[in-house]
Amino acid sequence: MEQTISINTEQFFKDALTNLKIDENRMKLLQSIALFITNELEQNKRVNLNYICTHNSRRSQLAQVWSSYASYYFKFSEIYSFSGGTMATSFYRNTVKTLQEVGFDFQILEFSHENPVYSISYKNCINPIIGFSKLYDSEHHKKPFIAITTCSSADENCPFIPNAIERFHLPFNDPKMYDNTLLQSEKYLETNKQIAGEIHFIFNSIKNSI
Structure with missing residues (x-):
């Protein structure tokens, strides 16, 4: 698969938090998520996070990837991340591309024109992320x-x-609204960065609370 790495993954993850701009209500929401995860970790020693979006093709996939990366970055071996949709479509090509641009490597595990299964890795990755579109209540x-x-x-x-x-x-x-426009790459990267930054904020808050 074509690979176009131009940014270091770890640096992008750090910069996303440093440059994160959120209002007070959004910050309270992120803190609420972090607090709930922290309490679950302390009580049950294991947390499963399921990021859900309609088609499981863009935002939920980005969230799963960055949440999985955050578990590695902060050494949370008991936080597991996955994603799903109200319908299954595909891990959209532009979503793959924006993650490749910040250092993630994609290899096809199972080829399909409609919904290929990817192995997603990064520098020093031990357990690759498995990415494909699926329902939120998937058996996986x-x-x-x-x-x-x-x-x-x-x-x-x-x-x-x-x-x-x-x-x-x-x-x-x-x-998605910028697909096939001159702003396509910029807007995907913008969403990619916001999700990375907010996931970083959540996991950093968990780390500071434990």
Whole structure:
């Protein structure tokens, strides 16, 4: 697969937090998520995070990748991250590309024109991330989990999420609207950076609380 690494993953992750701009309400939400995860870690010693978006093709995939990376970065071996949708489509090509641009390596494990399965790794990676589009209640997910919806549609279409011990709504702007435009790469990278920064904020808060 074509690879276009131009930014160091670790540096991008650090810069995303340093340059993060969020309002007071958003910060309170991130702190609430961090506090709940911290309490679960202290009580159960294991936490499963399920990032949910309608198509599981862009924002939820980015969140899963950065959450998995954050577990590695902060040495949280008992925090597991995955993602799903209210429907399965594919790990969208532009999502793959924006992650490649910040240092993630993608290798195809199972080829499919519609929904290939990727092995996603990074420098010093021990356990590659497995990425493909799937339903939020997929058999591949560890249960029970904390559900984090990353788009309004997923939040509205899932009035009840089985196996969720808690649910948070953390929406991000959808870069899809910029597909096939001159702003495509810029807007995907913008969403990529915001998600990386907010995931970094959550995990950093957990680290400071334990």
